[in-house]
Amino acid sequence: MKVSVLMPVYNGASYLQEAIDSILNQTYHDFELIIVDDGSKDESAAIIARNAVKDSRIVALRNEKNSGICVTLNKGLHIARGEYIVRMDCDDISLPKRIERQVAFMDEHPEVGVSGMNILIFGEGISDRKFDFSFTPVACKADMLFSPCLAHPAAIMRKTALQQLDMYYDDYYRGMEDFDLWWRLSLVSKISNMPERLLKYRIHATQETQKKSDETFKLKIRKHLEYRLNGLNIKLQEDEVLILFKYLDQDAIFDDNDLVYFIKTGRHLLKSIKKTDEKLGGAMRPVIAKAISAIIDSDRSELKRSSFLYHTLSFINGCFPFFWYVKRVGNSALTKIKV
Numbered sequence: 298m299k300v301s302v303l304m305p306v307y308n309g310a311s312y313l314q315e316a317i318d319s320i321l322n323q324t325y326h327d328f329e330l331i332i333v334d335d336g337s338k339d340e341s342a343a344i345i346a347r348n349a350v351k352d353s354r355i356v357a358l359r360n361e362k363n364s365g366i367c368v369t370l371n372k373g374l375h376i377a378r379g380e381y382i383v384r385m386d387c388d389d390i391s392l393p394k395r396i397e398r399q400v401a402f403m404d405e406h407p408e409v410g411v412s413g414m415n416i417l418i419f420g421e422g423i424s425d426r427k428f429d430f431s432f433t434p435v436a437c438k439a440d441m442l443f444s445p446c447l448a449h450p451a452a453i454m455r456k457t458a459l460q461q462l463d464m465y466y467d468d469y470y471r472g473m474e475d476f477d478l479w480w481r482l483s484l485v486s487k488i489s490n491m492p493e494r495l496l497k498y499r500i501h502a503t504q505e506t507q508k509k510s511d512e513t514f515k516l517k518i519r520k521h522l523e524y525r526l527n528g529l530n531i532k533l534q535e536d537e538v539l540i541l542f543k544y545l546d547q548d549a550i551f552d553d554n555d556l557v558y559f560i561k562t563g564r565h566l567l568k569s570i571k572k573t574d575e576k577l578g579g580a581m582r583p584v585i586a587k588a589i590s591a592i593i594d595s596d597r598s599e600l601k602r603s604s605f606l607y608h609t610l611s612f613i614n615g616c617f618p619f620f621w622y623v624k625r626v627g628n629s630a631l632t633k634i635k636v
Contacts (some may be wrong), residue, residue, distance in 0.1 A: 298378040301379030301381070302331065304333070308338060308341060311501075313345070313388075314344055314348050316386065316390065317332070320391055336362050336363035339414055348605045358372060365471055367468035371466050377456065381487050382456055383399065383454075383456060389501070389506050391497065394495060406487075408486065410454065410458030410483075412488065412489045413447025414448075414496060415450050415491075417496070419497055430447055438500040442581065442584055443544070447490050451495075458485060458486045459482075510574070514544060518546070520543065521543060529570060541566075544591075550597050551599065566581070569580055
């Protein structure tokens with residue numbers, strides 16, 4: 298068995314059949330489809346049962362009670378027979394050549410433990426839009442300073458990489474369980490994305506999401522940030538860690554002093570990384586630049602923008618060429634600053 302496709306389901310009846318069909322109709326055929334129902338109260342169990350009768354590639358499991366995404370995924374991982382684990386959600390659509398192309402990519406890159414791809418975001422009431430990810434392993438690792446480097450339902454994982462450190466989803470980090478797993482995998486293998494767009498990622502009102510404003514969850518976000526910084530051998534002061542965390546806190550408001558300190562922390566962070574890994578330091582520059590631009594453009598900012606231009610240009614001069622910043626981050630960030 299080459300591939301195990303892992304699909305968790307909770308009250309997903311509305312889009313489940315379409316998701317199942319998109320896997321069963323793949324051009325690649327050597328796979329099992331493990332569908333784990335997490336105690337759904339709608340028609341999901343019946344839909345899964347009907348499909349399992351029709352196609353022997355389907356392995357149907359069910360939790361007696363709703364146990365959450367991590368428990369559900371781990372249940373599937375424990376019985377997966379495939380060399381590769383392909384993730385799939387019960388409301389998304391995989392294009393016909395998805396598994397074929399992902400398997401070929403992983404076969405050609407044995408050093409990669411997990412990879413993803415670009416996605417197309419769609420849904421009722423919204424316009425389709427493309428979302429692109431970084432491709433190279435060093436760029437993906439740099440992206441993980443602040444965010445996951447690939448889309449969870451677009452991932453393919455090498456089972457041997459998962460088993461290397463007994464890696465499974467950590468329920469403590471539910472709501473960012475994929476981010477945590479990608480980071481741990483990055484410590485024992487490489488992570489990358491294919492430039493192809495072979496998954497349609499659905500946005501809809503019934504999606505289950507973690508409330509990022511929950512104080513307990515915020516503590517977990519900060520703890521994981523510190524974990525990642527330690528993994529990168531970056532030594533920062535507590536106040537510097539706090540300002541990075543403030544950027545990740547969706548409820549936080551940035552003023553001039555916060556932004557200036559974020560820039561200074563960014564410079565310190567880049568210098569620390571470049572001492573041990575020049576390539577990673579280079580890949581981290583656009584990550585910091587985009588964060589600065591996001592703060593300036595964000596509705597969460599209360600910037601007076603009085604003397605900010607001096608500090609911005611100082612940061613730019615110390616980190617990367619000014620023309621690169623204008624090209625990649627855009628003029629909008631600078632035009633908002635009053636001298």
